Amino acid sequence: MLAAAIIVFREVLEAALIISVLLAATKGLPRRNVWIGGGAVAGVAGAVVVAAFAGRLAEAFAGSGQELFNAAVLLTAVLMLAWHNIWMSAHARSMVTSLKNVGAGVSAGELPLYFLSVAAGLAVLREGSECVLFLYGIAAGGDNSAAMLGGGGIGLAAGIGVGAVLYQGLLRIPVRLLFRVTGWLILLLAAGMAASAADYLSQAGLLPGYPPLWNTSMILSERSITGQLLHIMVGYQARPTVLDLTFYIATLLSIGSGMWLVAGRERRTALAAS
Amino acid sequence: MFARFLFPILLLAASGAVLADIPVFQLTIQNNRFQPTELHVPAGKKVKLLVHNRDAAPEEFESYDLNREKIITGKSSGTVYVGPLAPGKYSFFGDFHRDTARGSLIAD
Numbered sequence: 417m418l419a420a421a422i423i424v425f426r427e428v429l430e431a432a433l434i435i436s437v438l439l440a441a442t443k444g445l446p447r448r449n450v451w452i453g454g455g456a457v458a459g460v461a462g463a464v465v466v467a468a469f470a471g472r473l474a475e476a477f478a479g480s481g482q483e484l485f486n487a488a489v490l491l492t493a494v495l496m497l498a499w500h501n502i503w504m505s506a507h508a509r510s511m512v513t514s515l516k517n518v519g520a521g522v523s524a525g526e527l528p529l530y531f532l533s534v535a536a537g538l539a540v541l542r543e544g545s546e547c548v549l550f551l552y553g554i555a556a557g558g559d560n561s562a563a564m565l566g567g568g569g570i571g572l573a574a575g576i577g578v579g580a581v582l583y584q585g586l587l588r589i590p591v592r593l594l595f596r597v598t599g600w601l602i603l604l605l606a607a608g609m610a611a612s613a614a615d616y617l618s619q620a621g622l623l624p625g626y627p628p629l630w631n632t633s634m635i636l637s638e639r640s641i642t643g644q645l646l647h648i649m650v651g652y653q654a655r656p657t658v659l660d661l662t663f664y665i666a667t668l669l670s671i672g673s674g675m676w677l678v679a680g681r682e683r684r685t686a687l688a689a690s
Numbered sequence: 691m692f693a694r695f696l697f698p699i700l701l702l703a704a705s706g707a708v709l710a711d712i713p714v715f716q717l718t719i720q721n722n723r724f725q726p727t728e729l730h731v732p733a734g735k736k737v738k739l740l741v742h743n744r745d746a747a748p749e750e751f752e753s754y755d756l757n758r759e760k761i762i763t764g765k766s767s768g769t770v771y772v773g774p775l776a777p778g779k780y781s782f783f784g785d786f787h788r789d790t791a792r793g794s795l796i797a798d
Contacts, residue, residue, distance in 0.1 A: 625773050
């Protein structure tokens with residue numbers, strides 16, 4: 417039962433933390449709960465479908481269908497997060513102003529929230545399908561399955577609980593800093609996802625394999641809770657390869673420079689108008 | 691941007707994977723255990739692991755040492771490329787049965 421709780425907890429944790437960051441990053445926006453929650457619900461439905469076809473998916477593309485699927489899901493999420501961050505750097509200022517003036521409403525225009533719907537949905541889809549397969553295996557196994565499914569329920573609740581703690585913590589950040597912090601979090605989240613996608617492509621044999629550049633597993637193992645949290649939040653890997661690092665840094669630089677360029681243009685138009 | 695950069699790389703890598711002679715090694719999961727528990731592979735060479743799951747329940751082949759994770763559904767097989775590896779021992783485990791499903795890859 418404990419084993420089932422831990423496995424489900426670890427799968428749920430990643431999606432829960434990502435969604436918490438997305439919710440904090442959209443604080444005060446109208447209907448953001450509907451958009452992000454709707455994305456998550458669609459993700460659960462998608463996870464069941466993916467789990468049901470897991471066998472056929474795995475056989476596709478010469479046995480590398482699962483890897484290509486995971487890489488595509490991760491890279492799509494990276495694009496969505498990139499778009500969000502770049503949009504935010506153009507509008508953060510007016511959003512902060514409207515959040516400070518309660519009742520003024522969001523004057524920043526509509527944030528294209530469907531990007532975050534997709535990002536939330538994809539996070540749930542990827543982790544959820546593994547959860548569903550695991551629980552299906554238990555249910556098919558027969559003995560003890562009720563206790564194991566109970567354990568799965570505990571794991572699910574614990575994962576969502578940790579996400580809620582992160583969300584509450586982020587909300588304590590003063591409004592004028594909140595979007596800057598969530599912007600950085602999303603940037604690092606996206607870079608870590610891109611590195612994971614590179615690992616899947618290497619596992620599929622589509623990108624070359626490399627020896628790790630360094631090994632910090634003695635200092636901080638990815639198995640530990642801290643290592644795992646850092647892996648999810650900033651893409652920590654104890655044994656990164658040159659491939660991981662390239663994808664990580666390329667993502668950081670592309671999204672970061674996009675944000676910087678857009679924010680600069682915004683500042684100049686604001687100055688010209690005043 | 692990804693399409694522009696990644697696509698040629700993928701094509702190159704894919705053609706490389708086809709052309710190169712990649713040695714294949716077999717790993718079996720039965721009764722939630724790996725067989726063999728120690729698998730020797732050549733160091734400094736890319737290798738292809740064929741993981742066969744003889745159990746009805748799905749298993750996830752996972753390794754922190756190798757940065758690999760792959761779900762192998764019940765009664766099916768999966769392919770995982772690893773390496774080139776430096777000589778040494780790389781542990782892996784079945785994520786869905788961590789107590790029993792343990793093993794290591796020995797590159798020598």
